Amino acid sequence: MIRIVGAGFAGVEAAWACVSRGVGVSLYEMRPTKSSPAHTTDYFAELVCSNSLKSKLPTSPAGQLKSEMAALGSLILRLAEEHAVPGGEALCVDRNAFGSAVTATLTDHPLVDVKREEVTPAMVEAWLAAGDKVILASGPLTSPALSDWLAKRTGRDHLYFYDAVSPTVDASTLDMSIVFAESRYGKGEGNDYLNCPFNKENYEAFVEALVSAERAPFHAFEAGGVRGEVTLDEDYKLPGEEKLLEQIKYFAGCTPIEAIAEKGARSLAFGNFKPMGLTNPATGRRPWAALQLRPENREKTLYSLVACQTRLKFGEQKRIFRMVPGLENAEFVRYGVIHRNTYIEAPRVLSPWLEMRETPGLFIAGQLTGVEGYVESAAMGILAGLSCLASLQNQELPLPPRETAYGALLAHLQDDTPREFAPMNINWGILPDPEPVPRDKSVKRAMKIAAAQAGLAEWVSAHPFSLGEKGQG
Numbered sequence: 002m003i004r005i006v007g008a009g010f011a012g013v014e015a016a017w018a019c020v021s022r023g024v025g026v027s028l029y030e031m032r033p034t035k036s037s038p039a040h041t042t043d044y045f046a047e048l049v050c051s052n053s054l055k056s057k058l059p060t061s062p063a064g065q066l067k068s069e070m071a072a073l074g075s076l077i078l079r080l081a082e083e084h085a086v087p088g089g090e091a092l093c094v095d096r097n098a099f100g101s102a103v104t105a106t107l108t109d110h111p112l113v114d115v116k117r118e119e120v121t122p123a124m125v126e127a128w129l130a131a132g133d134k135v136i137l138a139s140g141p142l143t144s145p146a147l148s149d150w151l152a153k154r155t156g157r158d159h160l161y162f163y164d165a166v167s168p169t170v171d172a173s174t175l176d177m178s179i180v181f182a183e184s185r186y187g188k189g190e191g192n193d194y195l196n197c198p199f200n201k202e203n204y205e206a207f208v209e210a211l212v213s214a215e216r217a218p219f220h221a222f223e224a225g226g227v228r229g230e231v232t233l234d235e236d237y238k239l240p241g242e243e244k245l246l247e248q249i250k251y252f253a254g255c256t257p258i259e260a261i262a263e264k265g266a267r268s269l270a271f272g273n274f275k276p277m278g279l280t281n282p283a284t285g286r287r288p289w290a291a292l293q294l295r296p297e298n299r300e301k302t303l304y305s306l307v308a309c310q311t312r313l314k315f316g317e318q319k320r321i322f323r324m325v326p327g328l329e330n331a332e333f334v335r336y337g338v339i340h341r342n343t344y345i346e347a348p349r350v351l352s353p354w355l356e357m358r359e360t361p362g363l364f365i366a367g368q369l370t371g372v373e374g375y376v377e378s379a380a381m382g383i384l385a386g387l388s389c390l391a392s393l394q395n396q397e398l399p400l401p402p403r404e405t406a407y408g409a410l411l412a413h414l415q416d417d418t419p420r421e422f423a424p425m426n427i428n429w430g431i432l433p434d435p436e437p438v439p440r441d442k443s444v445k446r447a448m449k450i451a452a453a454q455a456g457l458a459e460w461v462s463a464h465p466f467s468l469g470e471k472g473q474g
């Protein structure tokens with residue numbers, strides 16, 4: 002019997018990996034009975050923040066990971082393609098259509114027994130004692146009781162971490178006499194991105210306001226976060242600003258915009274708001290800086306502010322983002338927020354097959370393993386599902402070659418050199434360098450992808466669980 006806890010990105014893929022190969026599962030999801038602080042729907046695989054599943058270019062690390070997942074029969078990617086919205090080189094989805102399709106596909110599948118209830122530690126203990134296989138895919142916002150149990154079970158400490166979310170605006174409230182459509186260097190299909198052009202004066206006024214703006218207070222559920230100290234008490238002492246920023250920097254992509262602005266007057270112009278590859282049609286020149294807007298749905302009625310994750314108070318967000326040229330009258334349909342993140346110290350407790358070393362039969366999937374991102378979490382869901390299937394049949398899953406994107410993520414999870422273990426997304430840095438290392442960066446990158454593709458072919462041919470004709474579920 003396979004029991005999967007959590008129908009997020011990882012749980013959905015783990016379930017699909019099993020049922021598409023003819024093995025039934027019970028899939029437990031606590032929503033809508035109980036929700037996490039970030040989820041707002043009862044859909045499976047809810048995108049809690051951005052609607053982007055990153056690059057679809059096969060020559061990028063994220064594109065390579067997608068190729069590998071597709072070779073293993075990923076459901077998430079298939080449905081994301083079916084419900085894609087314009088996003089240039091990124092695979093962006095209509096979040097509601099996508100969530101609805103994922104939920105229906107699994108709920109209607111004859112081999113999936115969906116149970117809408119919160120899984121408690123006692124349930125997991127009982128399943129393990131009965132010899133069931135359990136895949137824990139409860140994500141970065143795992144319910145407190147289960148999270149606490151996991152910390153005790155691992156015999157290790159786990160830690161909390163903070164992500165930041167960008168605001169979303171109503172497209173009809175943008176001033177299109179100022180905002181212009183253009184993808185950087187004209188890349189991407191059509192002009193999916195909109196740009197709000199700053200001149201020197203309004204950029205400096207914006208940065209000054211940002212730096213001095215009021216930040217939101219933390220909720221008790223977000224408290225915690227230090228190794229060696231697992232506590233979920235409501236009255237837990239909240240971390241201070243310094244501690245928070247230290248934790249946020251583990252995942253630079255989610256650094257709040259106000260924290261970046263604090264680093265220097267030009268830090269946004271050189272980073273999140275860099276104007277490279279853009280020409281303001283009103284002036285015929287490159288703007289001083291540009292805030293980009295990305296469509297949030299197929300109809301392009303909503304746009305999110307790219308790389309504007311923030312923990313400013315909602316009123317402050319409205320006041321300050323309305324200082325951006327073109328957003329003077331923008332209506333915000335969703336404000337930026339800060340969230341907690343939970344993951345285990347994988348190199349100490351997890352086998353390469355994502356099974357807990359000290360608890361045979363208990364597999365971990367998704368963000369809990371120490372990867373970061375929707376796609377990476379889904380990828381680790383497929384792997385946990387396949388490992389679990391192999392274990393059910395007393396077999397051992399052949400591990401992905403180190404050169405593959407899967408191999409690179411697993412290498413991160415298994416690297417036990419002394420360090421502060423932190424979540425990782427797929428990127429060039431974790432794909433191994435070729436030998437000898439070419440001096441030209443583009444040649445080096447092309448060689449990394451070629452090696453990953455060759456590794457994938459080798460792995461899939463050795464794989465005992467390749468999808469057969471019946472395998473499409």
Ligand SMILES: Cc1cc2nc3c(=O)[nH]c(=O)nc-3n(C[C@H](O)[C@H](O)[C@H](O)COP(=O)(O)OP(=O)(O)OC[C@H]3O[C@@H](n4cnc5c(N)ncnc54)[C@H](O)[C@@H]3O)c2cc1C
Nearest residue numbers: 007009010011031050051120140144340367368374375378
């Ligand atoms: C606020 C926030 C914003 C993020 N933004 C992004 C982003 O923009 N882009 C990106 O790539 N990544 C983002 N991430 C990171 C991460 O990749 C996603 O959270 C991703 O959804 C993780 O997938 P998962 O399957 O591990 O967990 P989830 O998708 O969160 O799924 C876990 C599921 O388990 C359920 N659950 C939890 N406890 C229990 C229980 N006891 N019993 C039953 N069910 C339970 C939850 O309700 C949930 O449905 C964000 C994370 C957070 C927290």
